[in-house]
Amino acid sequence: MxxxxxxxxxxxxxxILRGVNLKIVAGEVHAVMGPNGSGKSTLAYxxxxxxxxxxxxxxxxxxxxxxxxxxxxxxxxxGLFLAFQYPVEIPGVANATFLRTAVNAARSARGEEELSAxxxxxxxxxxxxxxxxxxxxxxxxxxxGFSGGEKKRNEIFQMAMLEPRLAVLDETDSGLDxxxxxxxxxxxxxxxxxxxxxxxxxxxxxxxxxxxxxRVHVLAEGRIVRSGGKELAIELEKKGYAEFxxxx
Amino acid sequence: MSASVExxxxxxxxxxxxxxxxxxxxxxxELAPKGLNKDIVRFISAKKEEPxxxxxxxxxxxxxxxxxxxxxxxxxxxxxxPIDYQDAYYYAAPKKGETPKSLDEVDPVLLETYEKLxxxxxxxxxxxxxxxxxxxDSVSVATTFKGKLGELGIVFCPISEAVKTHPELVQKxxxxxxxxxxxxxxxxxxxxxxxxxxxxxxxGVRCPMELSTYFRINAAETGQFERTLIxxxxxxxxxxxxxxxxxxxxxxxxxxAVVELVALxxxxxxxxxxxxxxxxxxxxxxxxxxxxxKRGACRGRNSKISWTQVETGSAITWKYPxxxxxxxxxxxEFYSVAITNNYQQADxxxxxxxxGRNTSSTIISKGISAGHGQQTYRGxxxxxxxxxxxxxxxxxxxxLIGEKCGGHTVPYIEAxxxxxxxxxxxxTSKISDDQLFYCxxxxxxxxxxxxxIVNGFCKExxxxxxxxxxxxxxxxxxxxxxxxxx
Numbered sequence: 001m002x003x004x005x006x007x008x009x010x011x012x013x014x015x016i017l018r019g020v021n022l023k024i025v026a027g028e029v030h031a032v033m034g035p036n037g038s039g040k041s042t043l044a045y046x047x048x049x050x051x052x053x054x055x056x057x058x059x060x061x062x063x064x065x066x067x068x069x070x071x072x073x074x075x076x077x078x079g080l081f082l083a084f085q086y087p088v089e090i091p092g093v094a095n096a097t098f099l100r101t102a103v104n105a106a107r108s109a110r111g112e113e114e115l116s117a118x119x120x121x122x123x124x125x126x127x128x129x130x131x132x133x134x135x136x137x138x139x140x141x142x143x144x145g146f147s148g149g150e151k152k153r154n155e156i157f158q159m160a161m162l163e164p165r166l167a168v169l170d171e172t173d174s175g176l177d178x179x180x181x182x183x184x185x186x187x188x189x190x191x192x193x194x195x196x197x198x199x200x201x202x203x204x205x206x207x208x209x210x211x212x213x214x215r216v217h218v219l220a221e222g223r224i225v226r227s228g229g230k231e232l233a234i235e236l237e238k239k240g241y242a243e244f245x246x247x248x
Numbered sequence: 249m250s251a252s253v254e255x256x257x258x259x260x261x262x263x264x265x266x267x268x269x270x271x272x273x274x275x276x277x278e279l280a281p282k283g284l285n286k287d288i289v290r291f292i293s294a295k296k297e298e299p300x301x302x303x304x305x306x307x308x309x310x311x312x313x314x315x316x317x318x319x320x321x322x323x324x325x326x327x328x329x330p331i332d333y334q335d336a337y338y339y340a341a342p343k344k345g346e347t348p349k350s351l352d353e354v355d356p357v358l359l360e361t362y363e364k365l366x367x368x369x370x371x372x373x374x375x376x377x378x379x380x381x382x383x384x385d386s387v388s389v390a391t392t393f394k395g396k397l398g399e400l401g402i403v404f405c406p407i408s409e410a411v412k413t414h415p416e417l418v419q420k421x422x423x424x425x426x427x428x429x430x431x432x433x434x435x436x437x438x439x440x441x442x443x444x445x446x447x448x449x450x451x452g453v454r455c456p457m458e459l460s461t462y463f464r465i466n467a468a469e470t471g472q473f474e475r476t477l478i479x480x481x482x483x484x485x486x487x488x489x490x491x492x493x494x495x496x497x498x499x500x501x502x503x504x505a506v507v508e509l510v511a512l513x514x515x516x517x518x519x520x521x522x523x524x525x526x527x528x529x530x531x532x533x534x535x536x537x538x539x540x541x542k543r544g545a546c547r548g549r550n551s552k553i554s555w556t557q558v559e560t561g562s563a564i565t566w567k568y569p570x571x572x573x574x575x576x577x578x579x580x581e582f583y584s585v586a587i588t589n590n591y592q593q594a595d596x597x598x599x600x601x602x603x604g605r606n607t608s609s610t611i612i613s614k615g616i617s618a619g620h621g622q623q624t625y626r627g628x629x630x631x632x633x634x635x636x637x638x639x640x641x642x643x644x645x646x647x648l649i650g651e652k653c654g655g656h657t658v659p660y661i662e663a664x665x666x667x668x669x670x671x672x673x674x675x676t677s678k679i680s681d682d683q684l685f686y687c688x689x690x691x692x693x694x695x696x697x698x699x700x701i702v703n704g705f706c707k708e709x710x711x712x713x714x715x716x717x718x719x720x721x722x723x724x725x726x727x728x729x730x731x732x733x734x
Contacts, residue, residue: 048689051681076691088686092704098690101700105691141704158690 001026001063001197002166008057009039009046016042018222019058024166024215029188029198031208031233034219035241040201041085043219044170047199048082049075062166076102077109079165083155083172090142095154096124098142099161106162127160131187149180156187167191168199173207185210205237220244280339286310289439292339296408296443301419309428309438320432324595325624325656326564328537331502338440338473397455403448404459407475410446417448421479425508425545425572433504433566434541437473441506444474449484449515458714460489476507480515482548487518489717500528500563505540513548513575518556520713522721525561532591532620535563542569543599546578546607554581555598556712558721563592568626570599573607573635580609583709587725588621588653597627597658602638602668611642614706617653624656631668638665644674647705649698699725 002024009017016039024030034040045053047060049072060067067075090098104114115123121138128135133153143151152172159167172184188198188211200213208216208230216232217224218241225244226232280291289310293303320331397404403414411418428438449455480486503525509517519542528535538561544553555569571580582598600609615623623646631638646655657674679701687697702725703710710718 048685050685072685072688073691073693076689082689084686084689088680088682090683090686090701090704092707093700098687098700101692101696102690105693105696109691162690 002067002199003061004058005060006058007043007046007055007060009042009053010056011042011053016222017046017055020219020222020224022217022224024197024199026165026197027192027194028214029192029200029211030215030217031200031202031213032217032219032224033202033205033233033236033241035244036203038219038241039222040219041170044082044085044168044199044201047075047168048072048080073105074109077106079106081159081162081164081167083152083159083167083169085170085172085174087143087146087151087155089144089146091144093142094138095140095142096121096138099124099158102158103161124161127157130190131157131160131183133157133183148175149177152176153180153183153187156184159191160187163191165195166197166199168201170201171203172200173202173204181207182210205233208233218244280337282337283334284310284336284338284440288338292440292442295339296411298408298411299415302411305423305428306439306441309435310440312429313432313435313439316429316432316435321566324566324626325622325658326566326593326595328500328564328593331500331537333436336502339442397457400453400456401450402453402455403446405446407441407444407446407477410448410477414446414448417479418446418477421477421508421510422475423508425510425543426506426541431541433539434506437475437504437506437541441473441475444476444505444507445478445488446476447478447486447488449480449486451481452483453481454484455486458487458489460491472501472503472505474505476505477510478508478517478519479510480512480517480551482512483514484512485516487714488520489714490519490521491524491717491720500535500537501526502537502539503562505542507540507542507569509544509553511544511546511548511551511553511575511578514550515548516552516554517544518554519544519569520717521555521557521559522713522717522724523557523559523561523565524724526563527561527590527592528563530590530619532563535592536561537564537566538562539564539566542567543572544570544580545572546575546580546604548578549575549604550577551575552579552581554579554583554712556581556583556709557585558706558709558713558717558724559584559586559594559596560724562594565592565594565596567594567596568598570601571609572601572603573609573638574603575607576604577606578604579607582609582611582613583712584613585616585706585709585721585725586614586623587616587618588623589618591620593622595624595626597625599628600630600640602629602631602635602640605634605636606638607635608639609641611640611644612708613642613644614709615644615646615655616649616702616705617646617655618649619653621653622656623654624658626658626660628660629662629670629672630660631663631665631670633664635665636667638663638668638670640668640670642670642672644672645705646674646676647702648676648678 004020004022007017007020020043032040042053046055055068100120107114124138125135128137137154137157143154146154155172173181176184185207212230216228216230218226280288289306293306426434428435447459478488509519511517525536525538546553553571559565569582573580580600586594586596588594598611611627613625615625617623625644629640644657648655655676659672661670663670683701684697687700703722710721713721
C-alpha cells in the first residue's frame with residue numbers, strides 16, 4: 001500500500017531525512033521509533049504534504065500513485081490521515097461542522113453522496129460511544145480549550161469517522177494518562193483490518209503494549225537503521241537509543 | 249505556492265470572484281432630469297402625490313443641505329474622488345401605469361429579477377412565511393402578506409403609501425431619530441428620499457413573521473435614497489430583515505439611506521442587514537458608495553434595539569448603526585461582520601448613547617480584510633451624567649488575510665457618570681498556516697478551509713441572524729464555491 005523509496009528531505013537548510021526506505025502492506029501496523037530529532041515528525045509531514053517539508057530526492061508510492069505529486073487535500077481524500085502531534089485550534093467552528101465537512105469532502109471525491117446532518121450525527125454518536133468519549137465533543141469548538149489528552153482523543157475520533165486507508169499517528173500517545181492511552185489504542189485497534197495500514201510514530205514502547213505492531217523500525221539521524229518484530233520495541237525500552245545515535 | 253498566497257487567492261475567489269448579482273433588468277425607467285435643485289425635490293414630491301407638510305419638510309432639508317455643502321464628512325478613513333451631486337439622477341421608477349394590487353399585477357420581468365436574486369416572492373409568500381417589501385430602485389413594487397399582518401393591526405408598506413394611509417404616525421416620527429440636519433447624507437436623503445419601508449407594530453403585538461425588504465439599485469447613475477421608519481409601540485416585538493444588491497456598473501453609484509427605529513416601553517426591534525451591493529471590480533473601478541445613517545431610539549423603559557449586519561459589498565461603506573438608550577433599563581446591541589477585499593474600503597461601527605438609568609449595550613464587531621481592503625472600526629460609547637449604572641461591553645476582532653490589507657480600530661469612550669462600567673477588548677489576527685494545513689489534511693480545499701475559518705471567526709455575529717439570513721450570509725462569506733476550483 002505504501003512504499004517509501006530513498007526519501008531525502010531538507011528542512012530550513014538542514015538535512016533531516018537522509019534516505020528513508022519503508023514498505024507497508026495493507027492490513028499491517030508499523031511502528032516507527034527513535035530519539036528526539038531523528039526525523040519522525042518530518043516523515044509524517046512529508047507524507048501528508050505540509051508546506052516546507054518537500055522531498056528533495058526519492059519517491060513515495062501510495063496505492064500505486066505518486067503520493068508526493070498530490071496536494072494535501074488530495075492525499076487526505078485518497079484516504080491518508082495524519083493524527084497531529086499538536087492538533088490545531090479553530091475558534092468558532094464546531095467539531096461536528098468541521099468533521100462533517102471533512103467526511104463529505106472525502107465522500108464527494110469518491111463520487112459518493114454527501115452525508116446528511118442527521119446521518120452524520122448518528123454515525124458520530126455511535127463512534128463516540130465506541131471510543132467511550134462524551135457527546136459534548138461534537139458541539140465544542142475544534143480543539144479550543146481542550147486538554148492535551150482531549151486533543152489527542154479528538155484526533156482518534158476524527159480518524160474513526162474518516163476511516164482512512166492509511167493512518168499516520170504522530171506521537172499520539174505522548175502526554176496521555178493510562179485511561180486516555182487505552183482509548184487511543186482501542187481506536188487504533190478498531191480500525192486495524194485487511195484494507196488498512198497504519199504508521200504509528202512513537203517515542204515510547206508504552207502504546208505498543210496495547211496495540212501490537214507487525215513491524216517496528218528505528219529511525220535515527222534520518223535513516224531507518226533497524227527493523228524487527230514487536231520484540232525490538234521491548235529491547236529499545238530497556239537499552240534506549242544511545243546505540244543508534246552514536247552509530248551515525 | 250506559499251500558504252498565504254493561496255489564502256489570498258481563495259479569499260479573492262470567495263469575496264472578489266465574480267459578482268453574482270451583476271445582471272441588469274431591461275425595464276424602461278422613468279427618470280427625473282439629472283441634477284439636484286428645488287424643482288427636482290418638488291418633482292419627486294409631486295410624483296408621490298405627497299401632502300404639503302412633507303414637501304415643505306423636504307424643501308427645508310434641501311435648504312439645509314445646500315447650506316451644509318461644506319460639511320461633507322471628511323473624517324472617515326476612506327479615500328475617493330469628490331462626488332458631483334449634480335451629475336446624477338435623483339428619481340428613477342420602473343415605468344408602469346397603475347400600482348400593482350397583488351403579485352399577479354407585478355411586471356414579470358421584475359419578478360424574474362428577484363428570482364435571480366434568490367427571493368422568489370411567490371414562493372416566499374407560499375412557503376417561507378416572510379413578508380417582503382421589495383424596493384426596486386425607488387418604488388416599492390410588491391408587498392406581500394399585507395392582509396395577514398393587517399388582521400393584527402400591523403402596518404407594513406412602502407413609506408410613500410404610509411404617508412397617505414397613516415399620516416399622523418409618519419408625521420410624528422419621521423426625522424424624530426435622525427433629524428434632517430443630522431449629517432450631510434441624512435440631510436440629502438431627507439430632501440430627496442424616494443421610497444422605503446414603513447412598519448408599525450401596535451401595542452402588545454408580537455409580529456408573527458420576519459419582515460423583510462430587498463433593496464436593489466437597477467438604473468444607471470441613480471442614487472438610491474431609501475427612507476425606512478419602524479415603530480414598535482408599547483410591548484411590541486418585531487424582527488426586520490434587509491438585503492441589498494446592485495448590478496455591476498463601471499460608474500460609482502451613491503446610496504444614502506436613512507433608517508429610523510423607535511421602540512417604546514417594553515418594545516423590541518431586531519434589525520438585520522445583509523449588504524451585498526456591487527463592490528467594484530478587482531482594480532477598484534465602479535461599485536456602490538454606501539453612506540448610510542441608521543439609528544434607533546430606545547424611548548421606552550425596558551426597550552431593546554438590536555442591529556445585526558453582514559457587510560460584504562460596496563466600494564465604500566460609511567455606516568454606524570446606533571442606539572440612543574433613553575429609557576431606563578433599555579438595551580442596545582450591535583453585531584457586525586464586514587469584509588473588505590480588493591480595493592473595498594469600510595469605515596463602520598456604532599454609537600451607543602446611554603441616557604437613561606441602568607442601560608446596557610453590547611458591541612461585537614468582526615472585520616475581515618483581504619487584498620488591498622482597508623477597514624476601520626469606529627465606535628462611540630457615551631455615558632451621560634444621569635445614566636447611573638450604565639454598562640457596555642465592546643469587542644472588536646480583526647482578521648487579516650494577505651500582506652496589503654489593513655484593519656484599524658478607533659474606539660471613542662466618554663463616561664460622565666462614575667458608576668459606568670465599560671469594557672473594550674480588541675484583537676487582530678491572521679489565518680495561520682497551521683490552521684490551513686490542518687483543514688487540508690482533513691480533505692478540505694483551500695477555499696473551504698478559509699470559508700470555514702472565517703465563518704468560525706464570525707460565528708458570534710452570524711448566530712444572531714434569523715435562520716434564513718444566516719444561511720445566505722454564510723454563503724456570501726465564502727462564495728468560494730463559484731469558480732474557486734481550477
